[in-house]
Amino acid sequence: MATIDGTPTEIDPKYRLLGMARKGNAFEETVEQLLRGIKIGIFAPGERLPAERELAEALGVSRATLRDALAELQKAQYLTIQRGRYGGAFVTDTPPARSEILGWQDHELVEDVLAFRSVVEPAAAAMAADSSLTAAQRTSLLDALNAVSNATPGQYRPLDARLHICIAELTPSRRLAAAVAEARAATSDLLDRIPFLERNIEHSEEQHRAIVDAILGGNPASARTLMEEHLAGTTALLRGFLAGERQTHND
Amino acid sequence: MATIDGTPTEIDPKYRLLGMARKGNAFEETVEQLLRGIKIGIFAPGERLPAERELAEALGVSRATLRDALAELQKAQYLTIQRGRYGGAFVTDTPPARSEILGWQDHELVEDVLAFRSVVEPAAAAMAADSSLTAAQRTSLLDALNAVSNATPGQYRPLDARLHICIAELTPSRRLAAAVAEARAATSDLLDRIPFLERNIEHSEEQHRAIVDAILGGNPASARTLMEEHLAGTTALLRGFLAGERQTHND
DNA sequence: CATCAATGGAACGTTTTCAGTCCATTGAAC
DNA sequence: GTTCAATGGACTGAAAACGTTCCATTGATG
Numbered sequence: 001m002a003t004i005d006g007t008p009t010e011i012d013p014k015y016r017l018l019g020m021a022r023k024g025n026a027f028e029e030t031v032e033q034l035l036r037g038i039k040i041g042i043f044a045p046g047e048r049l050p051a052e053r054e055l056a057e058a059l060g061v062s063r064a065t066l067r068d069a070l071a072e073l074q075k076a077q078y079l080t081i082q083r084g085r086y087g088g089a090f091v092t093d094t095p096p097a098r099s100e101i102l103g104w105q106d107h108e109l110v111e112d113v114l115a116f117r118s119v120v121e122p123a124a125a126a127m128a129a130d131s132s133l134t135a136a137q138r139t140s141l142l143d144a145l146n147a148v149s150n151a152t153p154g155q156y157r158p159l160d161a162r163l164h165i166c167i168a169e170l171t172p173s174r175r176l177a178a179a180v181a182e183a184r185a186a187t188s189d190l191l192d193r194i195p196f197l198e199r200n201i202e203h204s205e206e207q208h209r210a211i212v213d214a215i216l217g218g219n220p221a222s223a224r225t226l227m228e229e230h231l232a233g234t235t236a237l238l239r240g241f242l243a244g245e246r247q248t249h250n251d
Numbered sequence: 252m253a254t255i256d257g258t259p260t261e262i263d264p265k266y267r268l269l270g271m272a273r274k275g276n277a278f279e280e281t282v283e284q285l286l287r288g289i290k291i292g293i294f295a296p297g298e299r300l301p302a303e304r305e306l307a308e309a310l311g312v313s314r315a316t317l318r319d320a321l322a323e324l325q326k327a328q329y330l331t332i333q334r335g336r337y338g339g340a341f342v343t344d345t346p347p348a349r350s351e352i353l354g355w356q357d358h359e360l361v362e363d364v365l366a367f368r369s370v371v372e373p374a375a376a377a378m379a380a381d382s383s384l385t386a387a388q389r390t391s392l393l394d395a396l397n398a399v400s401n402a403t404p405g406q407y408r409p410l411d412a413r414l415h416i417c418i419a420e421l422t423p424s425r426r427l428a429a430a431v432a433e434a435r436a437a438t439s440d441l442l443d444r445i446p447f448l449e450r451n452i453e454h455s456e457e458q459h460r461a462i463v464d465a466i467l468g469g470n471p472a473s474a475r476t477l478m479e480e481h482l483a484g485t486t487a488l489l490r491g492f493l494a495g496e497r498q499t500h501n502d
Numbered sequence: 503c504a505t506c507a508a509t510g511g512a513a514c515g516t517t518t519t520c521a522g523t524c525c526a527t528t529g530a531a532c
Numbered sequence: 533g534t535t536c537a538a539t540g541g542a543c544t545g546a547a548a549a550c551g552t553t554c555c556a557t558t559g560a561t562g
Contacts, residue, residue: 018287023311032272033271059273083557086559115378119375173364174363336539
């Protein structure tokens, strides 16, 4: 961007890690956050979002701006909004899928996400297994497991993400949980861009159950290993698609 | 916050992972980012910041807002600003230290940061050692090592952070690098809040050199182990101070 | 059927932020 | 010592975002 007449105003890669203080206007950022919340399963399919006044405060944004964002998501059919008491914004049961196709030039991005996942997710599983859990934590974990078990194909991805994030939240580190959420969101974005059908849901189901057992049983080592194996499936899927694309491409 | 008359407007912890779309106004966020950049060593002691026009664009903020932030940091003696060509904003050689003391009630925060560090930093070191590095990457790594070796005590922390982040940037995952930067910033914040003098700099120096050797030598396993041992020092320091505090406290 | 509390909907004046423009200062290069 | 290009400094009008207030709608409750 901002390339004027052959005079590239490129940002020094040295300052990339500084991160933007503002990634866009308040409206765009709010849409982004909400969308992320939906994809990650923080707002599960069919669930009601918090009231506008609360949500606006939670997002650090004015209600007017939030309302614009909500309207946008309604227009895009991610939400349906109902008025009156007991009304609110509800997550669509089967949200629209993006059709943007993953190209070979995204190789870097894919490797980024896969590497990041492979670091934070197994570590989170192991750390969760190493923690002493409260009864509430155990039930929330099992609830998340059941939810993803009973999910329809259209609802699977966010509920899957929710389970993984739930595991990370059993950890004494909020930052680690946030990192897993980030990894999940990024993975979901990649998966959205692959034309393949979701397969192996039954297999994932077994793996999920094994991971949860290891965590509840307090077995960090096997929780880590099981999580690594669980991730391997998606890793192969993404790498495989990318490799296939690369062959097709002529430069 | 926002507790009115016994009616707590607490945010449901369930929505914490959503993260705020806006953490404050543009001015505040800009000050925060710049401060972070200084503490992390992205802007090393004595170094010149990018020109206002560039920096503003990099931060996604208007030049006016950026200038307000810079003026604030100058007032707080983090920066000195000079006009004219070859002028600019320079990082103070010995920035002011915060005096806020770390108390026993921050136990959660400390465990959060320590756990997060212990996950991302050794993983980054191992992954860096596993990568095939370009000549430029090798020299930048050695440069960072030399810089921290020659640092005065006042400049040590940011240059230390810079080395660790440099290691993480050898990794194929930008997200992992960002995570290490986050961990480093959080650690630095904690360290700012304990009254102990920095000790063991010589010992750290040896460890740094060993880690860099392992990375350049392509030995992931020992890079990971060495990094874990390196982190252990600070971990003990922070935990130890916290334990000492707890005994002193009467509730 | 009437009430009512919780919610979304809409309008308004204020503050913040932005983009653009021009000025002021400095030190290197010649 | 003159020139000049890169930089910080300052101003202005427009746009965005905010905080607040009041209105409209709904369905559970009695």
